Amino acid sequence: MRVIATAGHVDHGKSSLVRALTGTDPDRWEEERRRGLTIDLGFAHTTVADAVGAEDISFVDVPGHVRFLRNMLAGVGGVDACLFVVAASEGWKPQSEEHLRILELVGVRNGVVALTKIDVLDDAELVELAALELSDHLAGTFLAEAPVIPVAAPTGDGVDELAAELAALARRTPASADRQRPRLWVDRAFAARGSGTVVTGTLTDGGLQTDQAVLVEPGGRPARIRAIQCHGEQVGSIGPGHRVALNLAGIDRIGVERGHVVVTPGRWHSTARLDASLSVLPTLDHEVSRRGAYVAYIGSGEQVVRLRVLGAAALAPGATGLVRLHLPVAIPLLPGDRYVLRETGRDETVGGGEVLDVAPVRPASRARPDRDVDRVVDERGWVPVDELELLTGERRPATVGRWVAAPAAVEAVLASVRQRIDEAGPLGVELAALDERQRAVVDTLDDVVVEATRVRTATTDDPLLDHPVVAQLAAGGLSPAPPDGVRPAELRALAQRGVLVELDGLWFHADALASAARLAADVLAAHPEGLTVSMFREAAGITRKHALPLLAELDARGVTRRRGDVRIPGPRLPAR
Numbered sequence: 001m002r003v004i005a006t007a008g009h010v011d012h013g014k015s016s017l018v019r020a021l022t023g024t025d026p027d028r029w030e031e032e033r034r035r036g037l038t039i040d041l042g043f044a045h046t047t048v049a050d051a052v053g054a055e056d057i058s059f060v061d062v063p064g065h066v067r068f069l070r071n072m073l074a075g076v077g078g079v080d081a082c083l084f085v086v087a088a089s090e091g092w093k094p095q096s097e098e099h100l101r102i103l104e105l106v107g108v109r110n111g112v113v114a115l116t117k118i119d120v121l122d123d124a125e126l127v128e129l130a131a132l133e134l135s136d137h138l139a140g141t142f143l144a145e146a147p148v149i150p151v152a153a154p155t156g157d158g159v160d161e162l163a164a165e166l167a168a169l170a171r172r173t174p175a176s177a178d179r180q181r182p183r184l185w186v187d188r189a190f191a192a193r194g195s196g197t198v199v200t201g202t203l204t205d206g207g208l209q210t211d212q213a214v215l216v217e218p219g220g221r222p223a224r225i226r227a228i229q230c231h232g233e234q235v236g237s238i239g240p241g242h243r244v245a246l247n248l249a250g251i252d253r254i255g256v257e258r259g260h261v262v263v264t265p266g267r268w269h270s271t272a273r274l275d276a277s278l279s280v281l282p283t284l285d286h287e288v289s290r291r292g293a294y295v296a297y298i299g300s301g302e303q304v305v306r307l308r309v310l311g312a313a314a315l316a317p318g319a320t321g322l323v324r325l326h327l328p329v330a331i332p333l334l335p336g337d338r339y340v341l342r343e344t345g346r347d348e349t350v351g352g353g354e355v356l357d358v359a360p361v362r363p364a365s366r367a368r369p370d371r372d373v374d375r376v377v378d379e380r381g382w383v384p385v386d387e388l389e390l391l392t393g394e395r396r397p398a399t400v401g402r403w404v405a406a407p408a409a410v411e412a413v414l415a416s417v418r419q420r421i422d423e424a425g426p427l428g429v430e431l432a433a434l435d436e437r438q439r440a441v442v443d444t445l446d447d448v449v450v451e452a453t454r455v456r457t458a459t460t461d462d463p464l465l466d467h468p469v470v471a472q473l474a475a476g477g478l479s480p481a482p483p484d485g486v487r488p489a490e491l492r493a494l495a496q497r498g499v500l501v502e503l504d505g506l507w508f509h510a511d512a513l514a515s516a517a518r519l520a521a522d523v524l525a526a527h528p529e530g531l532t533v534s535m536f537r538e539a540a541g542i543t544r545k546h547a548l549p550l551l552a553e554l555d556a557r558g559v560t561r562r563r564g565d566v567r568i569p570g571p572r573l574p575a576r
């Protein structure tokens with residue numbers, strides 16, 4: 001399935017072609033049919049075929065009249081390709097030019113051209129001439145190499161050839177990718193018969209299914225998908241790249257309108273401030289600065305924006321530069337989304353571009369946005385993996401802990417940790433005294449030793465660490481025999497290194513405390529009412545002699561807390 005928008009000057013025969021190809025009149029409104037004019041978007045679908053095979057296509061039929069340009073802009077947001085229409089009898093007209101520019105600005109890269117009304121000319125040479133003139137206008141644009149099909153809607157001449165070219169177009173146009181982050185720009189919203197709200201739009205970037213929880217932006221309004229229709233048929237689920245109607249439960253029709261967006265929770269970053277590129281149309285007769293009343297067309301929406309040119313005061317016609325846009329509401333966007341900028345005072349299309357940063361951190365005076373994910377990481381220093389995906393659309397493996405971190409930012413934290421460890425000497429630093437980022441970089445240091453709850457500099461030649469008493473106490477677990485064959489000074493030094501612990505005159509390996517803490521957590525999970533000494537003794541298989549000092553130490557370390565005869569979880573109780 002590919003979604004194809006029509007485009008071209010008013011009255012050049014767009015809707016007639018859609019009707020000839022699909023059997024459906026895209027002009028839905030009585031007023032449109034009476035006036036013979038498309039006012040709002042129309043929709044139709046069909047299967048077209050050529051010698052290679054059949055393809056399903058959906059049309060979004062747009063109005064050509066300049067007064068309804070905003071409807072045209074709402075229609076071309078999520079489409080895959082275009083059917084560009086020029087009447088041979090009329091030639092190139094203002095909205096031929098403007099629609100072509102807009103299609104380029106919104107990123108459409110594939111299309112077929114229909115040279116319509118050849119029956120009016122009724123002269124092969126004149127048609128040939130019209131085709132030549134047309135190719136001059138298309139030169140240098142994305143339609144330069146597109147097939148041009150002469151057609152006459154009333155006689156049906158050329159319609160089969162056009163259908164075949166549309167099949168080939170559908171095949172060479174890449175399908176909307178499934179990125180597991182569905183987004184549907186609403187182009188129509190109405191109340192369903194019975195109950196609920198129905199929205200329609202072109203679904204991109206991911207699939208949806210019935211009963212799924214969704215958000216309607218702006219405002220993050222929760223709703224549930226009650227039913228999905230694709231081309232009038234009820235379906236349980238639908239993939240990206242389709243024209244879709246959603247029946248939404250839990251949200252009032254009032255307040256849902258064209259330009260709103262349906263997304264899934266947690267998969268999109270909504271923003272009211274963004275950095276973007278701006279290519280100014282070469283035909284504009286003035287430069288673009290922050291002065292002006294601007295409207296940005298993004299997706300199916302129309303946003304009044306404030307604009308600031310970055311790194312310059314103004315952009316000249318034909319130039320491409322950087323801008324910061326401020327929107328009145330936050331909408332779910334990603335770098336790579338396209339927009340068209342219009343100036344409402346002069347009622348002209350100014351240009352358009354690509355979203356580069358959906359959450360700029362630098363002030364406008366220093367911002368130099370681009371699509372580079374490394375730039376986002378550098379500017380932020382530390383970015384959680386999930387957040388980076390929301391900001392850039394790209395999922396990268398974590399470089400440290402749960403973060404993608406900039407090398408310079410990691411260096412800074414490394415330096416601070418190293419200094420703390422060095423200053424602490426052989427005793428080392430309590431891990432709990434470090435923050436989450438510092439703990440994450442400790443794991444990347446190869447010349448430190450993490451022992452139980454402490455980290456210290458690795459002393460490469462430290463014969464004491466090989467002392468048999470260490471292994472002897474480790475083997476003793478929670479009830480080790482008293483150390484023998486070791487001098488008190490050696491025991492003290494090992495205690496300083498955090499290898500051994502002395503509690504009430506009893507010696508333990510430092511790991512014994514970690515196991516005691518885990519044991520306490522296990523017993524507490526089974527006995528939330530509290531841990532008694534005898535419970536702990538039985539679980540550990542030890543006597544009071546060892547149990548009492550171990551429990552007292554757990555209290556002291558905040559693993560447990562004493563409340564009368566029992567102990568309850570403390571802030572440092574290990575997670576199970």
Ligand SMILES: Nc1nc2c(ncn2[C@@H]2O[C@H](COP(=O)(O)OP(=O)(O)OP(=O)(O)O)[C@@H](O)[C@H]2O)c(=O)[nH]1
Nearest residue numbers: 010011012013014015016037038063064117152153
């Ligand atoms: N003779 C002739 N008339 C055509 C042809 N195509 C369309 N028409 C007529 O031209 C008029 C406009 O056609 P539409 O299909 O409504 O044109 P449109 O491009 O959709 O117009 P808008 O949507 O308002 O921009 C209608 O009266 C059509 O019957 C054609 O190939 N030959």
Ligand SMILES: [Mg+2]
Nearest residue numbers: 014015037038
């Ligand atoms: Mg029309």
